[in-house]
Amino acid sequence: MDNDKNLSNEKDTNKEELPHENAPKRPVSEGRRDALKAIATVPVLGAMAYGIYKKRRNEMNNNRASEMFRFKSDERPMTPIASDENIVRVGIIGAGIRGSQLLRGLGFATPEYVEELKQQSLKDSKNTRYADFMEQEDLRIQLTAVCDVFDNHAYDGIKAGANIHREGVNGTYGPEPKRYLNYKELLAADDVDAVVIASPDHWHGTMAMDAIKAGKHVYLEKPMTWTVPETYALRDIVKSSNRVFQLGHQNRQIEAYERAREIIEKGLLGPISLVETGTNRNDPNGAWVYAIHPDGNEKTIDWKQFEGDPDRIKEYMDYMTSAGLAKYVGPDPRDKFSLERFFRWRCWWDYSTGLSGDLLTHEYDAMNQILKLGIPDSAVSSGGVYFFKDGRTVPDVLQTAFEYKDRGTTFLYSATLASQYDRPRKIMGHDATMEVGSTLTITIDPRSEQYKEKIEKGIIKPGEPFYQYIPGRSVDAVSSATELYFAKRGLLYSYVGGKRYDTTFLHLKEWLSCIRHGGTPACGIDQAFQEAITAHMGTRAYLEGRTMYWDAEKEEITRG
Incomplete structure (x- = not known):
């Protein structure tokens, strides 16, 4: 995920809405009650970390409770970790943009960052980010190690790790x-039980494999791997270990996605033939033209380690050459x-996985969580460098279509980094279409067979929102297209028991809980493998200009 700096928020809400909530109240027809009951029986099964809601929603005013979509809770409360539990000693590899966000999810921030949040809250009473961070529960960990090849990032990580009381400047800090x-020296340290890896893409698979071999639990930022061969190797290593592996798709903690999954499993959309998702951004930061740090130079950056040793570079070149991709x-x-x-x-491409690995994976994993898609049968891609002609080799416009023939479904991803036009995620069924992000909306199709009788009787008006689920709002005052993209997709915050939480915090908390108590994390190695293979199919289809197929029996990507 990209930088969320200066993202503010409006007053938190936590409610379910029906269409035309502010319209004059009118009697509720028996037919509409019957129609709503179909969705009202869907339970919240609690796949999110530590459960969703501890209690049912409050009834709506004016005796409209019969219109509510009531969902059963699994009654697993989100409880703080007990003070006598074992402390997990964590090291972080990569303390840059995403690394610093992960540190904040763990409860560590630089004094300067905390001070900035504090000042924002003083200027705007509706900005609760400072309170949110200060109230974020203690995960009972120690940050014992920091590794980054850029001195300034490393020093910031050290300052954050010492800020154990979450104080601003002039505070009292703990040991550094x-x-x-x-990173191999960090992995050899006896006082590191688990590692969070937020390095550039080309190091993901290698560092994760080395960490598992060193006996460390691993939280790995997406995408899982840089190349196809690494994908198989990392899966084998994780499965042969007893270490906990979590891939950094914090969307797994978004409440609306679980609600969407349960509604779809109930069959309320009918057969689903098309899924449309996309990424629209329109600022340099969103197109990865990040600021160049004024202290960056050959003395403060270990360039050789960033690139990798000669043997590793040769291995990559051989891989690209064998695939006919050396020109990239x-x-x-x-x-x-x-x-x-x-x-x-x-x-x-020397370091990146492009739009497929960076942003398509967010969209795919969300849909895989909701629809249990798995690896597609085939992939085709097109696009190019159409706007940011700055010497880059990865495209800034991309379209990829994944086919799931047995399901009769196409998953279509479309992206541009030069337009901010809003395009929601859509899951299109024969009977209804669902739009899902930080909120959820269902619209009945005029040609629906499931709801045909109710449409004819005027009970349901097709084309109008039939059901809306709005757990909270936090997108009004975003400061860039990048932030807007993540906020509208629920990737910044989720709501548990009516309280707003950082989704990265929830995802890290789940990982730590599995380390302490056992269990399988929401985005473990099986889901990560599906993500990686799917993204690689899309990338290879783009680079080679032909259809890529998945041989499920042999577990191989083949060319068309």
């Missing part, structure tokens, strides 16, 4: 975590120091 210059590597020599490449690495 140790800085490691090389470069054009600059890999041993040439470049601030642009270091801070904007997502723009080059």
